[in-house]
Amino acid sequence: MDARIQNSVVANLSGRPAPIHSGPFVLGIDLGTDSPGINYATPIPGQPLSAAGVAAMVAAFRAQNRQPRLEYVVSTAPGLEALLLAAGFEVEERHDYLTCSPETLSIPPTPDGFALRAPSTDADRAAMIAAQHLGFAGVAEAAPDQVARMSRLQSRGGIAVMAVETATGGCAGGGQAVPPHDGVSEVAGIAVPSAYRRRGLAAAVTADITARLFAAKAEIAWLEASGPDSGRIYERIGYRPAGKRLYISQP
Incomplete structure (x- = not known):
């Protein structure tokens, strides 16, 4: 499941107006805003990770005048957090993600009015x-x-x-x-x-x-x-x- 979720993030960022592929990362760049919540990167599952790859990804962000930032499913990129921390990154948040399937969905009534x-x-x-x-x-x-x-x-x-x-x-x-x-x-x-x-x-x-x-x-x-x-x-x-x-x- 983790890999499917992470691959969906890769696909979403690749569909941004000006995506950039930098080694094992895809950067979802949107030229209409510099918001870090819109312009962020994610690792491609299965790609080798290295300090050099992180440095190149940071340079790609800086070339676009964007803050280097990532969101990703932790298990799909073992060791990446340590590489990022060594490169001066700081953890913003850690979240659980939740999934739903057609079998589990329960649709409540729309509130009156x-x-x-x-x-x-x-x-x-x-x-x-x-x-x-x-x-x-x-x-x-x-x-x-x-x-x-x-x-x-x-x-x-x-x-x-x-x-x-x-x-x-x-x-x-x-x-x-x-x-x-x-x-x-x-x-x-x-x-x-x-x-x-x-x-x-x-x-x-x-x-x-x-x-x-x-x-x-x-x-x-x-x-x-x-x-x-x-x-x-x-x-x-x-x-x-x-x-x-x-x-x-x-x-």
């Missing part, structure tokens, strides 16, 4: 992104490059779902999933502003995205929980802990 649908216009996408930012950081904003990125994700076979308050038409949260690779897709960006929490919207949005993936013939959906509370939400709809991921960057 809300509807779930895919954003179909740039105005929809901007409203969903603003709601996600409000849920994550408390600031509602949606930059044009972020709207374009979501549109591009949908055009490549990715999925986005927004929760809409039926009485007002306002967006109450949302999330997305990357285009599946080898039957595997990452679900991410699940966020609900504080005013709409504790109604079951996060679970409903996550389950709807996951169901759409399986309807499109995906076999495995995976995601990461930001903490115990979100982990319990995901487990209730059929996600199960499956492995470890590392976030690490060079200042």
